[in-house]
Amino acid sequence: MTIFFHELRRGRTALIIWTAVIAFMLAVCLLIYPQMSTQMGDISAMFADMGGFSQAFGLDKINFGEFIGYFGVECANILGIGGAFFAAILGMSALAKEEKDKTAEFLLTHPISRKSIVAQKLLAMAAQVLILNLVCAAVTVLCVLAIGVSVPVGTLTLLLVAYLLMQFQVAAVTFGISAFISRGSLGVGIGLAAMFYFMNIIANLTSSVAFLKYLTPFGYTESSDIILHVSIDSAYLAAGMAMATIGIVLAFAKYTKKDIAS
Amino acid sequence: MNVIETHKLTKYYGKSRGIIDVTLAVEEGDFFGFIGPNGAGKSTTIRTLLGLISPTGGKAEIFGLDAQRNKVAILSDVGYLPGEAAFYSGMRVKDILNLSAKLHKKDCQREADILCQRMQLDTQKKVETLSLGNRKKVGIVCALQHRPNLYVLDEPTSGLDPLMQREFYMILQERNEEGATIFLSSHVLSEVQRYCKHAGVIREGKLLVTDRVESLGHTGTKRVSLRGITELPRLDGVKDVKQTGDTWSFLFGGKSAELLGALSKLPIEDVNIFEPDLEEVFMHYYTGEEN
Numbered sequence: 438m439t440i441f442f443h444e445l446r447r448g449r450t451a452l453i454i455w456t457a458v459i460a461f462m463l464a465v466c467l468l469i470y471p472q473m474s475t476q477m478g479d480i481s482a483m484f485a486d487m488g489g490f491s492q493a494f495g496l497d498k499i500n501f502g503e504f505i506g507y508f509g510v511e512c513a514n515i516l517g518i519g520g521a522f523f524a525a526i527l528g529m530s531a532l533a534k535e536e537k538d539k540t541a542e543f544l545l546t547h548p549i550s551r552k553s554i555v556a557q558k559l560l561a562m563a564a565q566v567l568i569l570n571l572v573c574a575a576v577t578v579l580c581v582l583a584i585g586v587s588v589p590v591g592t593l594t595l596l597l598v599a600y601l602l603m604q605f606q607v608a609a610v611t612f613g614i615s616a617f618i619s620r621g622s623l624g625v626g627i628g629l630a631a632m633f634y635f636m637n638i639i640a641n642l643t644s645s646v647a648f649l650k651y652l653t654p655f656g657y658t659e660s661s662d663i664i665l666h667v668s669i670d671s672a673y674l675a676a677g678m679a680m681a682t683i684g685i686v687l688a689f690a691k692y693t694k695k696d697i698a699s
Numbered sequence: 700m701n702v703i704e705t706h707k708l709t710k711y712y713g714k715s716r717g718i719i720d721v722t723l724a725v726e727e728g729d730f731f732g733f734i735g736p737n738g739a740g741k742s743t744t745i746r747t748l749l750g751l752i753s754p755t756g757g758k759a760e761i762f763g764l765d766a767q768r769n770k771v772a773i774l775s776d777v778g779y780l781p782g783e784a785a786f787y788s789g790m791r792v793k794d795i796l797n798l799s800a801k802l803h804k805k806d807c808q809r810e811a812d813i814l815c816q817r818m819q820l821d822t823q824k825k826v827e828t829l830s831l832g833n834r835k836k837v838g839i840v841c842a843l844q845h846r847p848n849l850y851v852l853d854e855p856t857s858g859l860d861p862l863m864q865r866e867f868y869m870i871l872q873e874r875n876e877e878g879a880t881i882f883l884s885s886h887v888l889s890e891v892q893r894y895c896k897h898a899g900v901i902r903e904g905k906l907l908v909t910d911r912v913e914s915l916g917h918t919g920t921k922r923v924s925l926r927g928i929t930e931l932p933r934l935d936g937v938k939d940v941k942q943t944g945d946t947w948s949f950l951f952g953g954k955s956a957e958l959l960g961a962l963s964k965l966p967i968e969d970v971n972i973f974e975p976d977l978e979e980v981f982m983h984y985y986t987g988e989e990n
Contacts, residue, residue: 439798439801439802440802443798447787447789538785538787538788539783539785540785540786540787541751542751542781542785543781543784543785543786543799543841544802545750545751546749546751546774546777546779546781547774547799547802547803548770548771548772548774548775548802548803548804549771549802550770550771551770694753696712696751696752696753697746697751697752699742699746699751699782699783
């Protein structure tokens with residue numbers, strides 16, 4: 438597990454910064470809820486009645502006036518977008534960074550199999566995503582207790598789990614891509630995460646491209662669906678996990694045979 | 700026993716040539732110099748031996764094990780120094796050495812201390828602040844601290860000052876005397892001539908010759924330098940003619956009696972006949988002159 442811990446140590450600063458920023462934004466968003474809710478009476482109706490805009494963000498389906506509706510739309514997006522970017526950066530740099538920084542030659546001439554290197558890097562990446570999400574979940578619970586609102590625990594948990602799975606998927610897909618490139622192209626990763634996000638919005642707007650929901654992990658993190666059905670859409674989730682699996686399998690298949698750039 | 704053995708090892712990067720049909724054997728306990736100009740295929744050969752890249756054709760064995768299939772077993776007994784040593788930025792030298800030791804699953808602390816002292820390496824420094832030479836030293840200690848049986852060193856002395864080069868070669872010679880095999884690439888001929896037992900010359904991806912270093916210099920050719928003549932005597936086997944003023948210099952590969960016979964008829968003021976140095980022999984291989 439030397440490489441696992443080595444990876445965690447190397448990623449420590451980035452993890453702390455990303456976690457701190459996302460958790461802080463999340464906390465701010467949660468703590469202003471009491472103020473927001475007093476003015477929320479009419480806003481909810483207004484939000485639900487903005488046509489395409491409401492549809493794009495699922496505002497037509499949920500009650501923005503309830504805490505869980507507010508959380509699903511306002512707060513969860515912070516964790517969703519922030520977490521997806523963080524996961525994409527992690528995944529994209531995991532394997533490619535070694536070659537870009539020319540440390541691959543150092544690492545791969547030690548007596549460890551490439552399979553083990555890929556596995557340990559994958560685990561380290563998952564651990565970092567998990568840590569970020571656990572901290573954010575803890576902050577959410579603390580803030581909820583602080584503002585003293587009653588919360589449907591099951592729905593809240595489902596939302597947080599969905600976002601965690603989504604970040605795992607983004608990380609796994611970008612991890613797969615990173616095995617194929619020799620220069621850490623963070624732009625590609627961030628671009629992909631943003632594309633996933635917008636794919637979901639477009640799919641919300643037009644039912645003719647609803648199939649996009651199968652291609653983006655934001656399909657199963659749709660707050661309005663989770664709140665409405667108190668479940669994660671299993672078809673979208675299955676498609677997402679399949680994509681993640683393909684990413685991981687490709688990473689192993691490619692990296693164990695790859696010619697390492699000098 | 701051969702520690703390194705390759706058979707028709709070939710590597711193409713897409714369409715561009717890496718190495719072609721390199722067949723090479725390095726015996727246990729050898730001190731082997733692998734010489735060639737930049738881009739000749741030295742690093743490609745080394746990187747294929749270590750499994751960093753896979754060959755397009757042929758095969759390579761180290762310790763009698765297939766270099767592609769038994770990487771982990773091979774690498775646990777190999778010390779490799781890359782041509783351009785790069786390390787994880789933000790880490791201190793001692794952390795890098797520690798990481799390398801951990802990846803080897805060995806406690807190398809004592810050996811690392813000795814090596815760092817001999818190479819005058821400050822282990823508290825962060826690697827990104829180090830000069831090229833000092834970074835090279837980190838690579839050297841990483842390659843040597845776990846006391847492997849085979850050392851594969853890609854242009855090990857580039858960036859080191861002459862004193863450090865000497866110290867480094869002293870360490871290598873000690874290891875070699877203890878039985879370890881050393882395989883190094885270089886384009887500095889003098890160090891190969893001085894320290895290596897065997898040498899191989901590679902040019903444009905092809906291995907041209909491997910032999911004992913002394914034999915490589917013994918080609919039967921003499922360098923002849925004459926002063927005081929206006930034109931060269933007519934002789935077979937004259938090449939690489941150079942003229943500066945009234946001094947002529949050429950390589951002569953024919954019979955000595957013929958040379959002396961021809962010279963005796965000329966109004967020569969001064970004559971020198973000597974063995975060409977290894978450099979001249981290699982220059983001949985490097986530039987690919989035909990005989």
